[in-house]
Amino acid sequence: MQKGEFAIRYFSNSTLYHINVHIGAESYFFEEGTGEHYESAAYGGLRIDAEGNSVLTGLYDEHQHLIK
Numbered sequence: 001m002q003k004g005e006f007a008i009r010y011f012s013n014s015t016l017y018h019i020n021v022h023i024g025a026e027s028y029f030f031e032e033g034t035g036e037h038y039e040s041a042a043y044g045g046l047r048i049d050a051e052g053n054s055v056l057t058g059l060y061d062e063h064q065h066l067i068k
Contacts, residue, residue, distance in 0.1 A: 009023075011024075025046055
């Protein structure tokens with residue numbers, strides 16, 4: 001690996017016609033009644049823990065601004 005690169009754990013399941021790669025953090029649960037606040041989300045911010053698992057740290061809009 002090069003400086004600034006990190007290995008992440010991923011999972012894949014493939015069929016004859018499709019390859020699916022999952023890096024974790026595919027779902028995000030909202031507090032009831034707050035979902036509309038995050039409708040503009042286009043990106044998810046991730047960090048990598050000590051075991052190589054991805055952890056969702058926040059949601060970002062199309063301009064890559066953190067939605068608070």
